[in-house]
Amino acid sequence: MVKKVLIIDDNPQAAEVARQALTAAGMEATVNAGPFGSTMTALRIKPDLILLDATMPGLSGERVLQLIKQEPALRGVIVLFYSAIPEDELRELTERTGANGFIPKTVRPSELMKRVAAALAQA
Amino acid sequence: MKRRSVRTTVLIAITLVGGVSILLVGAGAFFSATAPLRVAIESELRGAAGVVANAIGEFRKDKNAQLGFWSRLDIMQEVVTDDADGKIAVFLARAIELDTGFVWLAVHDAQGKPVARSSPAVPDQMPPVLDAFSKGPLWAFSFAKDGRGLLLAVPIASRADPKNVIGVIWGLLPERTLRGMLEKLASSKNVGEDAALVDAADQVLVSVAGGVQTLDEQQSVVGVAELGGPKPEERWRVLVRRPASTVFASVRQLEVVLALTAAIVGVIVVLLGFLVSKRITRPISVLKLVVDDIRRTDDLSLVVPIGGDREIADLGSAMNELVARLAVARTSLRRHTESLEEQVRERTQEVHQKNAALEAEARYKSRFFAMMSHELRTPLQGIIGFAELTLTSAGSRLDEQGRANLQSCIDSAEHLVTIVTNLLDLTKAEAGAMRVKSSWFELAPLASECVSVANAAIGKVKTLAITADVPSDLPRLFLDPLLVRQIITNLVGNAVKFTKRGFVRVSARRLAGAHVRIEVEDSGPGIPAHEIPRMFEEFSQADDGGTREHGGTGLGLAIVRKFTALLGGRCGATSVVGVGSTFWIELPLSAETTERDTSA
Structure with missing residues (x-):
């Protein structure tokens, strides 16, 4: 079964890189440009995994994560932070919010594919 | 150890001092009163005895003189003739009638033979105790005790030869006469109970109330007075005795008075001690009560009443001052504490504000570096990402040079990521973020x-x-x-x-x-x-x-x-x-x- 990944990112280039990389890996990748409407999108497509940007204008990744967690229908969805902020900050953010993990944005698309696949395999 | 109260101490002290003083005074009074009393009584008795002795002496002298006068009468020369004409007998009878104080009179000759007598009651024999003829012609008089009274004898001298005793005239003086004198002595002015007339040989001549039987000084006080002249037979004495029980009755009375006085004074002393100790201790007790109150209630507005003697009043004043100072000190301490607390509050607030400012600064720095990292690396991610995606998906359509260029693009961008990351780390460390x-x-x-x-x-x-x-x-x-x-x-x-x-x-x-x-x-x-x-x-x-x-x-x-x-x-x-x-x-x-x- 094809794995569905929702990419929530306000930066279109970053979102596009991820979308292409994951699509190339045989996944069904959907982009929600920016934080707004991301929960509705998630409820609609019911993704297996969400790549969540940490720093978005208007609504932070942390806040979006809270909204996702409030939805019973989205319980069990893997959420990975995907951000260009320093790694220690990212690690700290992940631990604090209870996200399933994080992927620094600076990794190559090939590395991104591996890590997403690993996270899905672990779940 | 339970401490004795001040009051008890004062009471004990006053009682001790008072009691010892009373005992000393009483004993001193007692011992100083007894001896002089004895001396005074003795002196008094001696005086009284002296008066009687004088009277008896006069009486004796008078009777001796009477007998002596009669012995020298002419008719007494008739003794040598055994009063043949009876003149002596007549004379003696008449002398008795004249009430000369003698009960009877008698004349005996030198041989002791009765010559004449005034009454048949006169014994035939002269009592040997008179010893009238052994004394020689010079004896003045002789006497002897008789059952009925006192016998007095005077020698009759010869006209021709005055040294020759030719007879004796003697008579009986009734006992009642002398006893009357002694009784007067004994009964007068409570002088004594017993009185006696004794001769030089301590023979009791007359006595009243049983006579002076004992001279024991423990039981009686005796007054003695002598009467008579130089000759031994003349030395009679009058004794008067007052029993010790009578004499020292007054002393015993004094003792009782002293004991009563001591008891009364003792009670007064104890009462006085009680009052004094109360007077001393009551203000102290009041002080203690107030101090206890202050200690219990912690109320420093309480005031010790000033009372009692100077030292106690001073103590009370000093306590009041101490309490007042304590109150002032406490107030000042409270103010100081409040001021300190205020300062601490202010400082704490300042520290909180500074901390908040520091935290805000740290948060700001942290966010700044996060944003810097984000802003700088996101475009690089785009470069690396698209380059690699291109290399992966469209690499086969590029020639060798094109693929190498794309790879260089990726390498350079990654290098830049490393530089940016390191630079941010370093800056962050230096900024304390x-x-x-x-x-x-x-x-x-x-x-x-x-x-x-x-x-x-x-x-x-x-x-x-x-x-x-x-x-x-x-x-x-x-x-x-x-x-x-x-x-x-x-x-x-x-x-x-x-x-x-x-x-x-x-x-x-x-x-x-x-x-x-x-x-x-x-x-x-x-x-x-x-x-x-x-x-x-x-x-x-x-x-x-x-x-x-x-x-x-x-x-x-x-x-x-x-x-x-x-x-x-x-x-x-x-x-x-x-x-x-x-x-x-x-x-x-x-x-x-x-x-x-x-x-x-």
Whole structure:
């Protein structure tokens, strides 16, 4: 079964890189440009995994994560932070919010594919 | 130990002093009264006896003189003729009739033969006790005690020869006459109970009330008076006795009075002591009550009443002053405390404000660096991402040169990511915005991981053995593992960059004290000694010109220095040119605190 990944990112280039990389890996990748409407999108497509940007204008990744967690229908969805902020900050953010993990944005698309696949395999 | 109250002490003292004084005064009065009393009574009795003695003496003299006068009458010469004409008898009868005081009179001749008598009651024989004829012609008179009275005898001298005693005239003086005198003495003015007339030989001539039978001074006081003249027979004495019981009745009375007085005075003294002790102790008790009240209620507005004697009043005043001072001190202390509390509140508020400002600043810095990182690296991600995606998906449509160019694009962008990351780390550490989060970890696996990553990074490009040699019995460290990993990674990366072949070896050992030393040794070109100090500065490599060739950012060792300092350690390097270099760090086994904001 094809794995569905929702990419929530306000930066279109970053979102596009991820979308292409994951699509190339045989996944069904959907982009929600920016934080707004991301929960509705998630409820609609019911993704297996969400790549969540940490720093978005208007609504932070942390806040979006809270909204996702409030939805019973989205319980069990893997959420990975995907951000260009320093790694220690990212690690700290992940631990604090209870996200399933994080992927620094600076990794190559090939590395991104591996890590997403690993996270899905672990779940 | 239970302490005696002041009141008891005062009472005991006053009672002791008073009682002893009373005893001393009483005893003194008693002993000083008895002896003079005896002397005075004796003197009094002597005087009374003297009066009677005088009277009796006069009486005796008078009777002697009467008898003597009669003995010298002419008719008394008739004694030699046995009163043949009866003139003597007539005379004697008439003399009795004249009431001369004699009961009867008689005349005897020198041989003791009765010549004449006034009454038949006169005994025929003269009592030998009179001893009238053995005394010779010169005796004045003689006397003897008779059952009925006192016999008096006077010699009759011859006219022709005055030295020749031719007879004796004698008579009986009735006892009642003398007794009357003595009775008068005994009964007069309570002088005495017994009285007696005794001669020189202590023969009782007359006595009243049983006579003076005992002269025991313990039982009686006796007054003695002498009467009579130079001759022994004349020396009579009058004795008067007063029984001791009578004499010392007054003394006993005095004793009773003294005892009563002592008792009364004793009671007065005790009462006085009671009152005095009460007077002394009552103000003290009041003081104590008030002090107890102050102690119990802690009410410093209470005032000790000023009463009692001067010292007590002074004590009360002093206490009031003390309490007042205490109240003032307490008020001042309270004010001081309030002021201190106020100050503490203000300072605390200031500190809170400063802390809040610092926290806000730290938050701001942290966010700033996060944003910087985000803003700088996001575009790079785009470059790297699209380049690699292109290389992956459309690589087959490019020629060799095109693929190499794309790869260079990726490499350059990644290098820039590394530079930006290092630069941000360094700046962050310098700005004090680096969060240090300590936890327990083992060094050996961490070092192995760093070595694995380095080995993976070099791939098969270099003929280099990167190894880790960390003893497994090294104690666990309590430090920020991310920083330690970064340090080792940077040191290994640095060594790998400059070492073309040979080895890069990570080792560690425990140092004396709670420190660990980590070394990264390489078989690289080595560094000239004078370059070593600059090695840990930013953007400095041994050979400045070689930066591009070695592909470093020039920040790795600077980060090592910063992070080592953050962890409370130090770093350094030794090197031999042409042989290799050893970079080392020394870290404490444990961070002082689990988490702290640091400023490098």
